[in-house]
Each structure stands twice: as structure tokens, then as C-alpha cells.
Amino acid sequence: MKNKLRYLTEVSLKRKIKTKWFLVANALLALAVICVLNIDSIITFFGGDFNEKTKIYIIDNTDYDFKDVFSNQLTVLDQSVNGEESESYEFILTDKSEAEITKTIEDDENNALLMVINENQETVIGIKVVSESFIDTIQYQLMSTAINNSKTSIALATTNVSEEELNRLYSTVTIDRVVLDEDKNSEDENMEMIMTTVFPMVILPFFMLTIFLVQMIGAEINDEKTTRGMEIIISNVSPKTHLLSKILSGNVFVLLQGGLLILYFGLGLGIRFLMSSGDIASGLGSSVMDIVNQVLATGLSDKLIYVIPLTLILMIITFVAYSLLAGILASMTTNAEDFGQLQTPIMLISLAGYYLSMMAGLFKGALFIRILSYVPLISAILSPSLLVLGQIGIIDVIISIIIVIGFNYLLIKYGLKIYKIGILNYSSKDLWKKMFKAIKEK
Amino acid sequence: MLKLENVTKYYGDFLAVDNLSFEVKPGEIFGLLGVNGAGKTTTFRMIMGLLDPTSGVITLDGKNIDYDVTDNIGFLTEERSLLVKLTVKEQCLYYGNLKGMSERKILERMDYLLDRFGISDYKDKKIKELSKGNQQKIQFITAIINEPKLLILDEPFSGLDPFNTELFKDMIVEMSNNGSMIIFSSHRMEHVELFCKKLVIILRGKSVLEGELKEIKEKYQKKNIFIAGDITKEQLEKITGVYQVVERASDFEVKINDSSIVPNVFQEIKNNVITKFVVEEPTLNEIFVAKVGESFEK
Numbered sequence: 001m002k003n004k005l006r007y008l009t010e011v012s013l014k015r016k017i018k019t020k021w022f023l024v025a026n027a028l029l030a031l032a033v034i035c036v037l038n039i040d041s042i043i044t045f046f047g048g049d050f051n052e053k054t055k056i057y058i059i060d061n062t063d064y065d066f067k068d069v070f071s072n073q074l075t076v077l078d079q080s081v082n083g084e085e086s087e088s089y090e091f092i093l094t095d096k097s098e099a100e101i102t103k104t105i106e107d108d109e110n111n112a113l114l115m116v117i118n119e120n121q122e123t124v125i126g127i128k129v130v131s132e133s134f135i136d137t138i139q140y141q142l143m144s145t146a147i148n149n150s151k152t153s154i155a156l157a158t159t160n161v162s163e164e165e166l167n168r169l170y171s172t173v174t175i176d177r178v179v180l181d182e183d184k185n186s187e188d189e190n191m192e193m194i195m196t197t198v199f200p201m202v203i204l205p206f207f208m209l210t211i212f213l214v215q216m217i218g219a220e221i222n223d224e225k226t227t228r229g230m231e232i233i234i235s236n237v238s239p240k241t242h243l244l245s246k247i248l249s250g251n252v253f254v255l256l257q258g259g260l261l262i263l264y265f266g267l268g269l270g271i272r273f274l275m276s277s278g279d280i281a282s283g284l285g286s287s288v289m290d291i292v293n294q295v296l297a298t299g300l301s302d303k304l305i306y307v308i309p310l311t312l313i314l315m316i317i318t319f320v321a322y323s324l325l326a327g328i329l330a331s332m333t334t335n336a337e338d339f340g341q342l343q344t345p346i347m348l349i350s351l352a353g354y355y356l357s358m359m360a361g362l363f364k365g366a367l368f369i370r371i372l373s374y375v376p377l378i379s380a381i382l383s384p385s386l387l388v389l390g391q392i393g394i395i396d397v398i399i400s401i402i403i404v405i406g407f408n409y410l411l412i413k414y415g416l417k418i419y420k421i422g423i424l425n426y427s428s429k430d431l432w433k434k435m436f437k438a439i440k441e442k
Numbered sequence: 443m444l445k446l447e448n449v450t451k452y453y454g455d456f457l458a459v460d461n462l463s464f465e466v467k468p469g470e471i472f473g474l475l476g477v478n479g480a481g482k483t484t485t486f487r488m489i490m491g492l493l494d495p496t497s498g499v500i501t502l503d504g505k506n507i508d509y510d511v512t513d514n515i516g517f518l519t520e521e522r523s524l525l526v527k528l529t530v531k532e533q534c535l536y537y538g539n540l541k542g543m544s545e546r547k548i549l550e551r552m553d554y555l556l557d558r559f560g561i562s563d564y565k566d567k568k569i570k571e572l573s574k575g576n577q578q579k580i581q582f583i584t585a586i587i588n589e590p591k592l593l594i595l596d597e598p599f600s601g602l603d604p605f606n607t608e609l610f611k612d613m614i615v616e617m618s619n620n621g622s623m624i625i626f627s628s629h630r631m632e633h634v635e636l637f638c639k640k641l642v643i644i645l646r647g648k649s650v651l652e653g654e655l656k657e658i659k660e661k662y663q664k665k666n667i668f669i670a671g672d673i674t675k676e677q678l679e680k681i682t683g684v685y686q687v688v689e690r691a692s693d694f695e696v697k698i699n700d701s702s703i704v705p706n707v708f709q710e711i712k713n714n715v716i717t718k719f720v721v722e723e724p725t726l727n728e729i730f731v732a733k734v735g736e737s738f739e740k
Binding site: 004007008011223224227228230233234236238424437 | 454491492513519537542
């Protein structure tokens with residue numbers, strides 16, 4: 001006696017994997033992931049003057065020796081943003097006229113700037129900056145801060161403040177934080193900020209795979225049904241076996257695709273490792289590494305011991321829930337267009353979970369979001385987010401898992417009745433009536 | 443033997459099949475006839491185990507229909523039931539495996555049948571690339587790949603040219619001779635008449651006529667006389683007992699209420715020059731139309 005469930009599952013899985021489109025899609029996906037992880041090397045490979053300094057011509061019409069103070073200030077600010085090695089600016093104190101330098105910028109040195117410093121009775125100094133085009137926002141803010149700091153520095157120097165006092169005035173102010181909630185600490189505060197941006201990116205693959213799963217299962221059932229092949233299939237296996245085979249193959253496929261994504265990520269990092277002589281972190285950018293370091297500093301690694309297994313369990317049973325829902329809805333449709341319309345609400349539910357997880361950090365303690373974190377289909381994304389943010393505990397996630405299991409049980413109990421009727425129904429007339437009637441049948 | 447005993451099926455309040463009973467013995471080709479919506483598809487679905495009867499019993503060789511039993515049934519649906527994205531080979535393997543066959547056996551049988559229907563070259567072609575007639579051949583092949591004990595054929599000749607229709611006919615007759623039970627449904631009565639020794643006509647789910655085709659025809663009172671000669675339609679229409687005269691290319695088809703009218707007709711035209719005078723049983727089509735008409739009137 002053949003195991004028809006196993007056969008149907010294998011056939012369904014082979015149909016998904018043994019296609020040229022699966023190979024093409026994965027080749028593109030691998031390429032995209034590897035390229036993104038090595039984007040700096042790729043950009044460098046194609047060449048360009050990445051070390052070109054911005055020339056700043058300075059015409060100083062004051063007696064304050066502004067150029068030296070300003071160049072020190074801007075260099076310090078530049079290095080605090082772009083790394084200690086950064087040397088983005090070249091400062092040139094010039095005796096040439098404003099018109100001459102302006103012409104030079106206009107004709108030859110489009111990237112250069114001219115700063116004309118004049119004395120001003122109201123603001124001590126006045127600055128005029130000439131550039132060929134707009135100055136980017138970060139550069140402008142750095143220059144503005146450096147100018148104001150220079151002015152303060154000069155002012156302090158001219159009022160005979162001692163060097164010791166000057167150093168004290170420039171030293172960083174220490175802020176002693178006192179948080180009255182004993183359960184909170186500064187690490188949690190950092191984590192809230194970081195997880196608002198990091199966690200949604202981590203769960204993006206889950207969101208993508210969910211959409212993939214729903215479309216795949218629905219399309220396959222819809223295809224078999226609309227070609228009437230379903231009548232032959234269902235006369236040889238029970239609707240339960242048929243649906244189960246689709247769910248199994250769909251979920252195995254999704255897990256396989258998820259595994260491949262991790263593999264591509266590993267490959268990307270491996271290539272990065274080889275290209276940067278053993279230093280994966282190099283070139284990732286100080287901002288990315290800062291986030292990684294801050295995430296590690298929050299003690300998240302300790303939390304991951306229970307966050308990862310709970311999240312995985314919740315995600316897998318939620319995948320099953322989405323599969324069941326997609327299969328049941330597909331059985332009710334009579335053509336591909338109908339299923340296209342029916343899957344839209346499922347996508348919206350998943351999308352809602354994704355956005356809510358991003359908003360969770362912004363609306364700390366929001367009761368509405370907390371309640372939604374127990375709702376099946378949404379909970380797989382939202383519940384782990386809230387857990388990482390410290391807004392809910394492990395018990396809440398376990399409750400979410402139990403609710404999803406219950407939800408799946410109800411989908412199997414009542415959904416199978418709909419499925420059995422739906423797959424042999426070819427008319428959209430009184431569709432909902434037929435489905436509710438199917439649920440009531442013993 | 444396939445046995446339907448007092449089978450009734452309700453969809454909610456709608457009665458789809460009403461107390462239907464019939465038997466199909468090994469080697470028999472049985473006609474299940476009815477107008478659209480008569481309940482044929484529901485009956486087929488119950489035999490295939492796709493639907494449970496509301497009441498009554500369906501058995502094949504004494505066993506209730508379950509998934510082991512359906513492994514021995516072949517079903518050719520009226521609409522295409524092929525997965526058009528698959529190749530012919532994949533399709534045969536898919537349906538054959540669902541019937542519990544081994545892959546070796548499926549491939550052996552597929553090669554034999556593809557060869558027999560003259561489409562061996564299409565084994566690795568996708569079904570959507572085939573013509574309508576060839577798709578019908580593949581559908582037929584997948585229905586008989588398991589050498590079924592019971593074969594259900596719903597409009598099997600749809601989309602076939604006369605040559606391929608003959609190929610199908612030969613195969614059906616051969617399977618019947620080998621002991622398969624065949625249920626045949628078609629709106630083409632000449633096909634039914636060609637194959638089926640027994641039949642049932644259903645209307646609104648209820649049997650309105652059943653039995654051996656020969657007996658049905660004999661019992662049916664009305665006859666047809668085909669007459670050719672120097673005679674007019676008006677002359678024939680005046681004869682008592684004649685209820686319709688159809689003028690054809692080379693003769694007249696005279697429809698009479700029963701065989702006792704035949705001598706009257708002969709008497710009335712014997713003085714004319716008659717080149718043809720043939721009394722025939724009515725066609726199944728006529729019986730079908732008459733029976734369905736009567737039932738509608740009731």
C-alpha cells in the first residue's frame with residue numbers, strides 16, 4: 001500500500017523546486033544578498049576618487065586667527081562622524097580676492113568652498129560661504145557647528161580665561177541617570193531605540209516567506225481545482241490528506257528557502273571575510289558596527305537563548321496557520337482571479353503585524369499593541385518584538401503560542417469541512433452560505 | 443459488480459438523486475443517461491466516493507466505496523481533468539501513483555497505451571501543448587492506466603475526430619470483453635446505442651426508464667416506417683395512426699403509434715409505385731426525448 005500523503009507531498013515539493021524559475025529566483029536572490037553585503041567592495045572595484053578632500057579656501061578679514069581654530073574644530077567633528085582616520089577637508093588660508101577664488105570654484109574646482117570671514121558688530125564675526133552647488137546637509141551642519149564652536153573658543157580665549165578653566169569648560173558633561181523603575185536600566189533604553197529599527201529588518205524574511213507560502217499553496221490548490229483534476233485526486237485520497245500534503249510541502253519549501261537565505265548571507269560574509277583579509281567588520285561602516293556593538297552591549301545575547309526558540313516555534317506554527325487559511329480559502333475559489341482577491345486580506349493581516357512591530361518601540365506600553373500581540377497570524381511578528389523590547393514576558397509569548405495552536409486546531413476542525421465542500425464546488429453562487437452550511441455539518 | 447441500492451442525495455433541501463437503483467455486472471457497458479442537471483454527475487461523484495449518499499448503499503464487489511476501492515475505478519470526467527502544466531509522463535505517473543500503482547507498472551502501461559493511441563512522441567510534451575483531441579486521449583489513458591474494474595466515462599468522445607472515436611470504441615469494447623464494468627454517459631445517443639445493452643434514463647434525479655436496451659425498444663410501442671416511391675407527404679399524413687411524417691432526401695420517415703398500424707399504412711399506399719418499405723424500431727434518441735418529454739409533462 002503506497003503512502004499517498006508522502007507521495008503527494010514529494011510531488012508537490014518537486015513541482016516547486018524542480019523548476020527553472022526556482023533556480024533563477026535563487027540565483028538572483030543569492031547574488032542580491034552577496035552584493036548587498038559586499039556593496040562597498042563593489043563600489044570601490046569600479047573605481048572613483050573616494051579620498052578626494054573638500055578644499056575650503058578661507059579669506060580671514062578679522063584679527064582672530066579664525067582659520068586655525070575653525071580647521072581644528074571641523075577636523076574633530078569630521079572624525080567623530082566618519083572615523084578617527086578621516087581627513088575629509090583641506091583648509092587653505094588665501095590672500096587672493098573673493099572674486100578670484102569664486103572664479104576658480106566656478107571654473108576648475110567645483111567641489112571646493114570659499115569661506116569669507118568678516119568682523120561683525122552684532123555677532124562678532126560674519127561668515128559668507130560660496131559653493132558651486134548645494135552643500136549636503138551633514139557637511140553643512142558640521143561646518144555650522146565648527147563655526148559656532150570656533151567663535152566661542154575665540155571669545156573665551158580673548159577674555160583671559162586660564163587654560164585650565166578652558167579645558168574644564170570644554171570637557172564632556174557627565175549625566176548621572178536615575179531611573180525609578182527597578183526593572184529598567186540604561187541598556188533597555190538603548191535596546192528600545194535600536195530594536196525599533198533592527199528587529200523589523202530581522203523579521204522581514206518571515207514576512208516575505210509568509211507571502212510566498214500563501215501564494216504558493218493557494219495557487220497550487222486553485223490550479224488543481226480549476227482544471228478539475230481535483231475530482232480525480234480527491235477520489236483517491238481524502239481531502240484531509242490532500243490539504244495536509246500541500247501544507248507540508250509548502251512549509252518544507254519555506255523552511256528550505258529560509259535556510260538558503262541564511263546560506264547566501266553566510267556566503268556573502270565569507271566573501272567579505274576573504275576580500276578584507278580576515279576582517280568581516282571592515283567596511284561595514286561605523287554606524288552599522290555601532291548598532292551591532294550597541295545591540296551586543298544591551299545584553300541581547302543573553303535573551304536570545306529563549307527569544308530564538310520561542311520565536312521559531314511561534315513562526316513555524318504561524319506558517320501552518322497561514323497555510324491552512326490559504327488552503328481553505330483557495331478551495332472556495334473558482335478561478336485564479338478569485339484567489340488573488342481572497343489572499344489580499346491575508347497579506348494585510350501580515351503587513352499589519354509587520355508595521356505594528358516597528359511601531360511597538362514608539363508606543364511603549366500601548367495596550368492595543370499588547371492585545372494584538374496575542375492575535376494569531378500577527379503574534380509571530382509582534383510578540384517576539386515586544387519580548388525583545390521588554391514590554392511583555394516569556395509567559396505572554398507562551399500564551400501566544402497556545403492561542404495559535406488553538407487557532408490551528410479550529411482551522412483544521414472547521415476548515416476541513418469547508419475544504420471538503422469547497423474543492424468540489426465550481427459555482428460562486430451562494431458561496432458563503434455553502435461554507436457556513438459546511439461548518440454546521442456533523 | 444457495482445450495485446446502487448435506493449441511493450438518494452440531498453443538497454440541503456434540493457433533491458439531486460431520488461431513490462436510484464441499478465447494477466452493473468462485469469463485462470457490461472451500462473448507459474446512464476439524462477438531460478443536463480438530471481443528477482448524473484452527482485451519481486458519478488457518489489460512485490467515486492467524492493460525495494456520501496444521504497441514504498442508500500453503493501458497493502463495488504460487495505465492498506462499500508472507500509479509498510482502497512477507488513484504486514480500482516477509472517473516471518473520465520466530462521470536463522478536462524488534466525494538470526496542463528505537467529508533461530504526459532508526469533501526468534500518468536501522478537494519477538497512476540494515486541491509484542496505488544508502482545512506477546514501473548505505470549510506465550509500462552503508459553508506453554503501451556500511448557503507442558496504441560499513436561501518441562508515443564508526446565510522452566515528454568506538456569499537456570497544454572497538445573491539441574484538444576490529444577488531450578482527450580491522455581485523459582482517457584489516465585482513466586484506464588490502472589486497468590480498472592469499473593470505468594466511468596462521461597462524454598468520452600468529446601473533441602475526437604471519427605478516426606480517434608473508433609480507437610476509443612475499440613478500447614472500450616476490449617475492456618468490456620476483459621471483464622471491466624463500464625458506465626457510459628453521453629448526449630450522443632447513437633454512441634450509447636452502439637455500446638450499451640443496459641441503461642437507465644434519469645430525470646430530476648429519478649429513474650424514468652431502465653432495463654435492457656432491446657427490451658426497452660421492443661416495449662416502446664411507436665415504430666418508424668421508411669417509405670420511398672411516387673407518394674406525397676400529405677397522402678401519408680392522412681393515414682390513421684400516423685402521427686408524424688418527416689420528409690428526407692430519398693424517402694419519408696413515417697412515425698406510427700404502434701406496430702398494428704403497419705398493415706393500414708401498407709394498404710393505403712400499395713397502389714403506388716413503392717421502392718422501399720422498411721419498418722424499424724425507434725432510435726434511442728426518440729425514446730429518450732419521448733420519455734423526458736412525458737416526465738416533464740407530468
